[in-house]
Amino acid sequence: xxxxxxxxxxxxxxxxxxxxxxxxxxxxxxxxxxxxxxxxxxxxxxxxxxxxxxxxxxxxxxxxxxxxxxxxxxxxxxxxxxxxxxxxxxxxxxxxxxxxxxxxxxxxxxxxxxxxxxxxxxxxxxxxxxxxxxxxxxxxxxxxxxxxxxxxxxxxxxxxxxxxxxxxxxxxxxxxxxxxxxxxxxxxxxxxxxxxxxxxxxxxxxxxxxxxxxxxxxxxxxxxxxxxxxxxxxxxxxxxxxxxxxxxxxxxxxxxxxxxxxxxxxxxxxxxxxxxxxxxxxxxxxxxxxxxxxxxxxxxxxxxxxxxxxxxxxxxxxxxxxxx
Amino acid sequence: xxxxxxxxxxxxxxxxxxxxxxxxxxxxxxxxxxxxxxxxxxxxxxxxxxxxxxxxxxxxxxxxxxxxxxxxxxxxxxxxxxxxxxxxxxxxxxxxxxxxxxxxxxxxxxxxxxxxxxxxxxxxxxxxxxxxxxxxxxxxxxxxxxxxxxxxxxxxxxxxxxxxxxxxxxxxxxxxxxxxxxxxxxxxxxxxxxxxxxxxxxxxxxxxxxxxxxxxxxxxxxxxxxxxxxxxxxxxxxxxxxxxxxxxxxxxxxxxxxxxxxxxxxxxxxxxxxxxxxxxxxxxxxxxxxxxxxxxxxxxxxxxxxxxxxxxxxxxxxxxxxxx
Numbered sequence: 001x002x003x004x005x006x007x008x009x010x011x012x013x014x015x016x017x018x019x020x021x022x023x024x025x026x027x028x029x030x031x032x033x034x035x036x037x038x039x040x041x042x043x044x045x046x047x048x049x050x051x052x053x054x055x056x057x058x059x060x061x062x063x064x065x066x067x068x069x070x071x072x073x074x075x076x077x078x079x080x081x082x083x084x085x086x087x088x089x090x091x092x093x094x095x096x097x098x099x100x101x102x103x104x105x106x107x108x109x110x111x112x113x114x115x116x117x118x119x120x121x122x123x124x125x126x127x128x129x130x131x132x133x134x135x136x137x138x139x140x141x142x143x144x145x146x147x148x149x150x151x152x153x154x155x156x157x158x159x160x161x162x163x164x165x166x167x168x169x170x171x172x173x174x175x176x177x178x179x180x181x182x183x184x185x186x187x188x189x190x191x192x193x194x195x196x197x198x199x200x201x202x203x204x205x206x207x208x209x210x211x212x213x214x215x216x217x218x219x220x221x222x223x224x225x226x227x228x229x230x231x232x233x234x235x236x237x238x239x240x241x242x243x244x245x246x247x248x249x250x251x252x253x254x255x256x257x258x259x260x261x262x263x264x265x266x267x268x269x270x271x272x273x274x275x276x277x278x279x280x281x282x283x284x285x286x287x288x289x290x291x292x293x294x295x296x297x298x299x300x301x302x303x304x305x306x307x308x309x310x311x312x313x314x315x316x317x318x319x320x321x322x323x324x
Numbered sequence: 325x326x327x328x329x330x331x332x333x334x335x336x337x338x339x340x341x342x343x344x345x346x347x348x349x350x351x352x353x354x355x356x357x358x359x360x361x362x363x364x365x366x367x368x369x370x371x372x373x374x375x376x377x378x379x380x381x382x383x384x385x386x387x388x389x390x391x392x393x394x395x396x397x398x399x400x401x402x403x404x405x406x407x408x409x410x411x412x413x414x415x416x417x418x419x420x421x422x423x424x425x426x427x428x429x430x431x432x433x434x435x436x437x438x439x440x441x442x443x444x445x446x447x448x449x450x451x452x453x454x455x456x457x458x459x460x461x462x463x464x465x466x467x468x469x470x471x472x473x474x475x476x477x478x479x480x481x482x483x484x485x486x487x488x489x490x491x492x493x494x495x496x497x498x499x500x501x502x503x504x505x506x507x508x509x510x511x512x513x514x515x516x517x518x519x520x521x522x523x524x525x526x527x528x529x530x531x532x533x534x535x536x537x538x539x540x541x542x543x544x545x546x547x548x549x550x551x552x553x554x555x556x557x558x559x560x561x562x563x564x565x566x567x568x569x570x571x572x573x574x575x576x577x578x579x580x581x582x583x584x585x586x587x588x589x590x591x592x593x594x595x596x597x598x599x600x601x602x603x604x605x606x607x608x609x610x611x612x613x614x615x616x617x618x619x620x621x622x623x624x625x626x627x628x629x630x631x632x633x634x635x636x637x638x639x640x641x642x643x644x645x646x647x648x
Contacts, residue, residue: 024365024464030400033366033367033403033462036360043358050415076354119368133370140359145349
C-alpha cells in the first residue's frame with residue numbers, strides 16, 4: 001500500500017467520471033487549462049472547512065465532502081452562475097486511504113450530479129482541512145449581486161430555514177431528541193444541504209439582489225442591506241419552517257429565532273421587484289424549489305422584525321469565526 | 325480594536341492597490357466575476373502552505389506570504405501563462421492583526437509587482453495555513469506542458485540550483501554557517517524566490533515541455549519524463565551553482581547533489597528542440613533570466629546522471645509530504 005503523495009493523488013483524484021469539453025488540460029500538469037464561453041463572466045469562489053471549526057474530525061468523510069462542495073457551489077448559485085470546475089486543496093495529518101476513499105465518494109457524487117469537474121488541487125500534510133475553489137459561468141450583465149436591492153422590492157428565501165441549526169445542536173450534543181428518525185433527518189439536513197444552483201440560474205433577470213445563507217439569515221441579509229443601502233422588514237410568521245423543525249422545537253418563537261439565525265442553510269435569500277413577482281413563480285416552477293416571501297425592502301438601513309404588524313426586539317447575531 | 329471576521333477581511337484584504345479591468349466584480353460578494361481574453365485558455369493552480377509542514381509558525385509573515393504567492397505564481401510561469409488574479413484562503417488560530425498586517429505587506433508587494441489582483445477568499449479559524457488559487461491566461465495552443473519532450477531535445481534550467489535547500493538547512497538548524505552575510509543570503513533565497521513569469525512566457529513556442537522545480541530537479545524532471553515517455557541524461561558538472569552555494573558547500577559533489585534534490589527552488593526546468601536553441605537565447609535575453617543547458621532528452625525511460633561522460637550512481641529522491 002503506497003503512501004506516496006503522488007500515488008495518492010493519482011489514485012483518488014484522477015479517476016473521476018466527469019470530463020467536460022471546456023477542460024483543455026485537467027489534473028497532472030502545473031496548471032489546469034480551461035475555456036470560458038464567449039459573453040460570460042467567470043464566477044469564482046473559495047471556501048475553507050477546517051476540522052474542529054466547521055466539522056468534527058470524526059464526522060463521516062462522505063458528509064464532510066458533501067458539505068464542503070455544497071457550500072462552495074452555493075456561492076455560485078447565489079450569483080446565478082452555472083457550475084463548471086473545482087480545485088481541491090486537502091490537508092491531512094497522514095495519508096489515510098480509508099478516509100480518502102469515503103471522502104471521494106461523497107465529493108464525486110455531488111460533483112457528478114452537477115457536472116462539475118475536479119481540475120486541480122494540492123494534497124499536503126497538516127491538520128485536517130479542505131479548501132475548495134469553484135468556477136462557473138454567468139452571462140455578462142445577468143449576475144445576481146448583493147447591491148441591487150431597492151426599496152419596495154419583496155424579500156424571499158428558498159426552502160425552509162432552521163433545520164441546519166437544529167441538526168448541528170444534535171451533532172454537538174447541545175440538544176437531545178428522543179425521536180431517532182427526526183434526529184437523523186435534522187442531522188442529515190445539516191450535512192447534506194443541496195446547493196440551489198437551478199434556482200439561482202432561474203432568478204437571473206428576475207431577482208434584484210441575492211446571496212446564500214451561510215452565517216444565518218439575519219447576518220447575511222445584513223450584507224444585502226449594507227451593499228444596497230436599504231432597510232428590510234421580516235414578518236417572522238412568514239418564515240418557512242419544516243414540520244420536523246416544529247416537532248423538534250414546539251415553541252414557535254424559538255423555532256422562528258432558529259430560522260433567523262441558523263447558519264449553513266445554503267438556501268438563497270433574494271429580493272424581487274414588484275413587476276417581476278409573476279415571472280418568479282413561472283421561473284422557479286420547473287426547478288422544484290419553493291420560494292417564500294418573508295418581507296419587504298424599505299428605505300433606510302437595518303433590519304426590523306415584525307409579528308402581527310407589531311415590532312419585535314429579538315436580539316440575534318450571525319456566526320463569526322473569531323468571536324469568543 | 326474589532327476582531328470580527330468581516331471587519332478583518334475588509335480592513336486587510338479590500339485595500340489593495342491592484343485594480344484590473346478584467347475584474348468585473350472583486351471581493352465583497354458571493355463570487356468574483358472575471359473576464360478572460362478571447363483566444364486564451366484560463367490557467368488555474370492551487371497550492372497550500374501549512375505551518376509546521378511548509379514553514380515555521382514563527383517565520384516572518386512577510387516571507388511566508390511571499391513564499392506562498394511566489395510558489396503559486398511559479399505554476400503559471402511553468403505553463404507560460406501571464407498571471408491575473410489570486411484567491412486567498414487563510415486559516416489562523418486567532419485574529420492576530422500584527423501578523424496579518426505583515427503578511428499583507430509581503431503578499432501585496434509581490435502581487436503588485438506582477439499586477440495580480442486578489443479577487444476573493446475565505447478567512448477561517450484553525451491551525452495556521454494558507455491556500456492560494458492563482459489564475460492566468462495563455463494563448464490557446466501555446467501552453468507549456470509536461471508531455472511535449474522528445475528524444476534529442478536539450479534540457480535546461482533557469483537560474484541556479486541548490487540555494488533553497490542550503491537556506492532551509494540553516495533555517496532548520498541542520499547546518500550552521502559562521503559567515504552571517506552568506507547565511508542570510510541563502511535563507512533569503514529560500515524564502516524569497518522570484519517566480520520566472522517573464523521567462524515562462526518567453527518560452528512559449530520555443531520549449532517543448534516545462535515545469536517548475538518545487539520538489540527537487542530529479543523528482544520534478546521525473547514528471548516530464550513520465551508524461552512525455554522519454555529518458556534524460558544530466559551532466560552534473562553543468563548544473564548551475566551560485567558562488568554562495570560553493571562557499572557554503574565546498575565539496576563539489578555534495579553541492580551538485582544539493583542542486584539535484586533542492587526543493588522549492590521555483591526555477592523552471594524545460595526542454596528545447598535543436599532547431600529552437602538559437603531563438604531561446606534571443607527570447608530570454610530581455611527577461612534578465614539566465615538558462616543553462618544541463619543535459620539532453622533520450623529515448624527510453626528514467627534519468628541518468630553523468631560526470632565527465634561516466635555514469636554516476638547517486639541515490640536522490642524528491643520531497644514527499646507523507647514520507648516517513
